[in-house]
Amino acid sequence: xxxxxxxxxxxxxxxxxxxxxxxxxxxxxxxxxxxxxxxxxxxxxxxxxxxxxxxxxxxxxxxxxxxxxxxxxxxxxxxxxxxxxxxxxxxxxxxxxxxxxxxxxxxxxxxxxxxxxxxxxxxxxxxxxxxxxxxxxxxxxxxxxxxxxxxxxxxxxxxxxxxxxxxxxxxxxxxxxxxxxxxxxxxxxxxxxxxxxxxxxxxxxxxxxxxxxxxxxxxxxxxxxxxxxxxxxxxxxxxxxxxxxxxxxxxxxxxxxxxxxxxxxxxxxxxxxxxxxxxxxxxxxxxxxxxxxxxxxxxxxxxxxxxxxxxxxxxxxxxxxxxxxxxxxxxxxxxxxxxxxxxxxxxxxxxxxxxxxxxxxxxxxxxxxxxxxxxxxxxxxxxxx
Amino acid sequence: xxxxxxxxxxxxxxxxxxxxxxxxxxxxxxxxxxxxxxxxxxxxxxxxxxxxxxxxxxxxxxxxxxxxxxxxxxxxxxxxxxxxxxxxxxxxxxxxxxxxxxxxxxxxxxxxxxxxxxxxxxxxxxxxxxxxxxxxxxxxxxxxxxxxxxxxxxxxxxxxxxxxxxxxxxxxxxxxxxxxxxxxxxxxxxxxxxxxxxxxxxxxxxxxxxxxxxxxxxxxxxxxxxxxxxxxxxxxxxxxxxxxxxxxxxxxxxxxxxxxxxxxxxxxxxxxxxxxxxxxxxxxxxxxxxxxxxxxxxxxxxxxxxxxxxxxxxxxxxxxxxxxxxxxxxxxxxxxxxxxxxxxxxxxxxxxxxxxxxxxxxxxxxxxxxxxxxxxxxxxxxxxx
Numbered sequence: 001x002x003x004x005x006x007x008x009x010x011x012x013x014x015x016x017x018x019x020x021x022x023x024x025x026x027x028x029x030x031x032x033x034x035x036x037x038x039x040x041x042x043x044x045x046x047x048x049x050x051x052x053x054x055x056x057x058x059x060x061x062x063x064x065x066x067x068x069x070x071x072x073x074x075x076x077x078x079x080x081x082x083x084x085x086x087x088x089x090x091x092x093x094x095x096x097x098x099x100x101x102x103x104x105x106x107x108x109x110x111x112x113x114x115x116x117x118x119x120x121x122x123x124x125x126x127x128x129x130x131x132x133x134x135x136x137x138x139x140x141x142x143x144x145x146x147x148x149x150x151x152x153x154x155x156x157x158x159x160x161x162x163x164x165x166x167x168x169x170x171x172x173x174x175x176x177x178x179x180x181x182x183x184x185x186x187x188x189x190x191x192x193x194x195x196x197x198x199x200x201x202x203x204x205x206x207x208x209x210x211x212x213x214x215x216x217x218x219x220x221x222x223x224x225x226x227x228x229x230x231x232x233x234x235x236x237x238x239x240x241x242x243x244x245x246x247x248x249x250x251x252x253x254x255x256x257x258x259x260x261x262x263x264x265x266x267x268x269x270x271x272x273x274x275x276x277x278x279x280x281x282x283x284x285x286x287x288x289x290x291x292x293x294x295x296x297x298x299x300x301x302x303x304x305x306x307x308x309x310x311x312x313x314x315x316x317x318x319x320x321x322x323x324x325x326x327x328x329x330x331x332x333x334x335x336x337x338x339x340x341x342x343x344x345x346x347x348x349x350x351x352x353x354x355x356x357x358x359x360x361x362x363x364x365x366x367x368x369x370x371x372x373x374x375x376x377x378x379x380x381x382x383x384x385x
Numbered sequence: 386x387x388x389x390x391x392x393x394x395x396x397x398x399x400x401x402x403x404x405x406x407x408x409x410x411x412x413x414x415x416x417x418x419x420x421x422x423x424x425x426x427x428x429x430x431x432x433x434x435x436x437x438x439x440x441x442x443x444x445x446x447x448x449x450x451x452x453x454x455x456x457x458x459x460x461x462x463x464x465x466x467x468x469x470x471x472x473x474x475x476x477x478x479x480x481x482x483x484x485x486x487x488x489x490x491x492x493x494x495x496x497x498x499x500x501x502x503x504x505x506x507x508x509x510x511x512x513x514x515x516x517x518x519x520x521x522x523x524x525x526x527x528x529x530x531x532x533x534x535x536x537x538x539x540x541x542x543x544x545x546x547x548x549x550x551x552x553x554x555x556x557x558x559x560x561x562x563x564x565x566x567x568x569x570x571x572x573x574x575x576x577x578x579x580x581x582x583x584x585x586x587x588x589x590x591x592x593x594x595x596x597x598x599x600x601x602x603x604x605x606x607x608x609x610x611x612x613x614x615x616x617x618x619x620x621x622x623x624x625x626x627x628x629x630x631x632x633x634x635x636x637x638x639x640x641x642x643x644x645x646x647x648x649x650x651x652x653x654x655x656x657x658x659x660x661x662x663x664x665x666x667x668x669x670x671x672x673x674x675x676x677x678x679x680x681x682x683x684x685x686x687x688x689x690x691x692x693x694x695x696x697x698x699x700x701x702x703x704x705x706x707x708x709x710x711x712x713x714x715x716x717x718x719x720x721x722x723x724x725x726x727x728x729x730x731x732x733x734x735x736x737x738x739x740x741x742x743x744x745x746x747x748x749x750x751x752x753x754x755x756x757x758x759x760x761x762x763x764x765x766x767x768x769x770x
Contacts, residue, residue, distance in 0.1 A: 061467065082446065132443050
């Protein structure tokens, strides 16, 4: 397998946006191509991550629909759906195709347009990433599923509401400094603790946002990267793994085997361990998810994710900065765009372009994208050129 | 790129089936694994084609949902959506991954469960494979779009209702001999001509069926195939291409550039020409689509698809048998299953297992899977071992 490099990134703002699904995706793709200094005609394959365009905006067959508007022409244009990990998976397949020598220039993108539906309908559409025959029939939406995970984590490890709230406070503080974030609002611990309940023990401040947005990256073999830019990063590893969709089929709900195995595979591929990761974007669809991810990725021992966050270790100035973009919590979570969006955010840090949010150690960053309640996971490790 | 072989096939019957989406897919996958003489634990990646499970049955995140039930465990499980070419595209990506040396054992499958919805809702869900902002807003469902294609083809080339009806009569005759076909009913030319109008000039006999069903194949490097079975076939070529989703963006609506380019790429890859294809499964979502495909694939010059069908050249005993399975018209069209289903049908012919439908020359067969009104096309060429 060849070494692969990300040579261009493009992102729309995340938020309540006027553009339609296609125009958002095309904007992000044009940005990534421009950043890479190339035109659409050079692209040999297009991988699009989208979770639920047909349900949110009534349009299916999205890969050629977007690809033709982006100028890609007759090349293979393929939509990948793996719930909230749709564009993480799109990136995985794009990377595979370049690493294996099939193509030399590939675009991976993700998009979701969610705010054209009201919150009840959005919640219903998102619930279809869980097991509708069991969880859905029982009325369990994602806030309810992650509330169960949080309760069980509290029971097993003594995790507290204050620790969950610390994640929210940190991610809001980071997002407030990110010009592309959906909710640029600093909150206090007291506010987070007094949030309106959504599904106990989760409040509105524990839940990620319903957002529109798109993100795209251009990848090439690492040996070609310098032809295009000096601002590239090497893809040290990408791993995609799977697990049961329904929570009740898993032996434990406080650890996700898919995250553990994706992390282990990625570390092995990169020849690194969790101690080598200098900063990370993890999938904080709920505050508890960031805590569980920090454990399953080996950043801290099991059960210590809460104290880690509360102690400020995951803050920008902390030992291992997590979600310096603001995370799904504050930056926003346009589902299909989230995976590639995280990779763009890691790239900005690696290139030293994160402004007020810039981390000090910026050589190796990790992105972790989760689908559903742990049924799909994609872990990517990038290294600055 | 390594030569790749299909070593196992599995199909459910197509029709109005009692099983749910997941159980249908698992049945087809189990059949393919059993046919290949291997267990699920040997599989290294899973590519699932599904067009609209979330809309038809309310379940999304289908790749791990099905993959875990099929016994695949932590391997990458990915859903591919490219409209009616979803599983053709799943096969393309599965093939790429084995050809490029990423994996040694991969399953590509497709599934759709359509009959839990009534025809008006099914038509609406299918319409989302077209351009909803233009075609959909104008009320143009797929029968309407293909009716326009038929009318224009009649205008340009003198194609007749009788020629369209000949395709229906042939495919019904073939499907009547296929134990897995949805509608095993012989019809006469008079019946086809007198069919109830759907969208003039198309009648019910010109339209494919709304079906449930699933299909799966197991692929490995050709050099490994003999370890598993003597009944394998070599994949000589697979090509996936894209074009505009909306008909009004295409320079002509009587030829699909995506079909032409996929055919050209596949012929070049296989080192063959249209004259070397001994039989084919083509995407007859409507009778006119079979006629256009026979032209765009180079089986006949442009405009001669109608006379070719009417003269019996595409019958089982004809010069180039097309849709010996009964095609989408009679075998059924569970959208996401159709592409891999075609490959299973070609395999049965190559292996001499097509019973009453067996063609005489059975060394090289082609499958052509179309998404929407020509926005995605996947062409596969297989050769008997």
